[in-house]
Amino acid sequence: MKRNCKNLLARITTLAVLAWLTGCGQSHEKQAAAPLKPPIRQELEKARPQALQLKPVQVTENTRQTYQWYCAQCHGIEGKGNGINAKLLTVPPRNHTKAEYLETRTDEQLFGAIKFGGLSVGRAPCMPAWEHTLDEGTIHSLVQYIRELCQCEAL
Amino acid sequence: MILRTLAFLCLGGFLSIVPSLSYAGILEDKDCGSCHRLSVEDTKKKFSGPDLHFAGNKFQPKWLKQFLQNPGVIRPAGIITNPGFLQGPPENLPPHPSFLEKDARTLANSLTDLKISGQPLEPVIIEPLSKGQRAKIKYKFERTFSCISCHQSLNLAGKVRGGLSGPSLVNAGNRLQADWVANWLNTPEVYTAKSRMPRYKMDSATRTEFSQFLMTLKKEPASRR
Structure with missing residues (x-):
């Protein structure tokens, strides 16, 4: 009798443990199976700092003149990274006509590099910050101009 | 007595003007204004040399005199407004004229008088840096x-x-x-x-x-x- 009781208790315990384990697994499976929803664009824009929000801008004659006046000193007249300072810099200026690198950078990263300087985006300190020289609209249009030069978009 | 005082004042005033006239004269004689802006008012012309209308604020007089006797290149790529500035160091940049010691001294004095009045003053105390x-x-x-x-x-x-x-x-x-x-x-x-x-x-x-x-x-x- 005692033995039967012990066997029954053992069976009940085993079943309970199995039920609990299975339940955990399901729950776990449920968690794993939960789709990783990519954040929608609006959410991303909400999360971005105000200054880095993308604005639809056009490349104008003013953009090209600004590039020639300031950027061409290092990046060259045609943006090939061969400006008059280029050979004397520790790190060569970016060639804006090469898509290979620029398509790996987002527009926000290019905007940040122009506005806050190379160091701000983990690049060379040779690139100064233009935040007190150029307004944000001009910087956005320069980003678009660089996209024109490289004929590329961010991947 | 009054006449004598007036005469003295007039002479004093004249003497204080004479040096600046002669300074201005030498800048004109040497035709510095053909390449350099020498006056705040002169905004219409495009100059091929750097602005000098604030030379008295900017340069050390001793250096000015030495430079005028023995000019060197300060802007290897030329002047930023010149066409061709971005094309690389100008190979055939005309050399700055050099002057004899006496003229260089008068020119340096004259340039030292060219100042922008009322510029914001920020006196810097020079202390040796470790x-x-x-x-x-x-x-x-x-x-x-x-x-x-x-x-x-x-x-x-x-x-x-x-x-x-x-x-x-x-x-x-x-x-x-x-x-x-x-x-x-x-x-x-x-x-x-x-x-x-x-x-x-x-x-x-x-x-x-x-x-x-x-x-x-x-x-x-x-x-x-």
Whole structure:
């Protein structure tokens, strides 16, 4: 009798443990199976700092003149990274006509590099910050101009 | 007695005007105005040389005199407004005329009189910098503000390095006035309508540090700095 009781208790315990384990697994499976929803664009824009929000801008004659006046000193007249300072810099200026690198950078990263300087985006300190020289609209249009030069978009 | 006083005052006034007339005269005689802006009012013409209407604020008189006797290249890429500025160092840049000692002295005195009145004054007290302080400021000069990308400068071992598009700062300590450097960094628009240099918003302490650092840049053996 005692033995039967012990066997029954053992069976009940085993079943309970199995039920609990299975339940955990399901729950776990449920968690794993939960789709990783990519954040929608609006959410991303909400999360971005105000200054880095993308604005639809056009490349104008003013953009090209600004590039020639300031950027061409290092990046060259045609943006090939061969400006008059280029050979004397520790790190060569970016060639804006090469898509290979620029398509790996987002527009926000290019905007940040122009506005806050190379160091701000983990690049060379040779690139100064233009935040007190150029307004944000001009910087956005320069980003678009660089996209024109490289004929590329961010991947 | 009154007549004598009036005569004295008139003569005194005349004497005080005479030197500036002769200074202005020599600038005209040597035709400096054909390449350099010598007056605040002269905004219409395009000049092929740097603006000198604030030469008295900017340059050290001793350096001016030496330069006029033995001119050197300060802007290896030429003047920023000249066509062809971005094409590389101009190979056939006409040399600046050199002058005899007497004329150089009169010209330097004349240029020292050219000042912008009412410019914001930021007196800089020049204190000797320790090697550690120089290294710290040099770090800011090169990495935080990227000045080295456009200006030639001296590294801590006295070697020339840096870009060409801005004026060379290799001899800035002999050429520029410390107060002017701080004022330029604070309010460049007082001196030029449009520069190719980024505008910075430095605090007063950083401007002073930069002035002091530039004053250490001299074309002299490192041991004498």
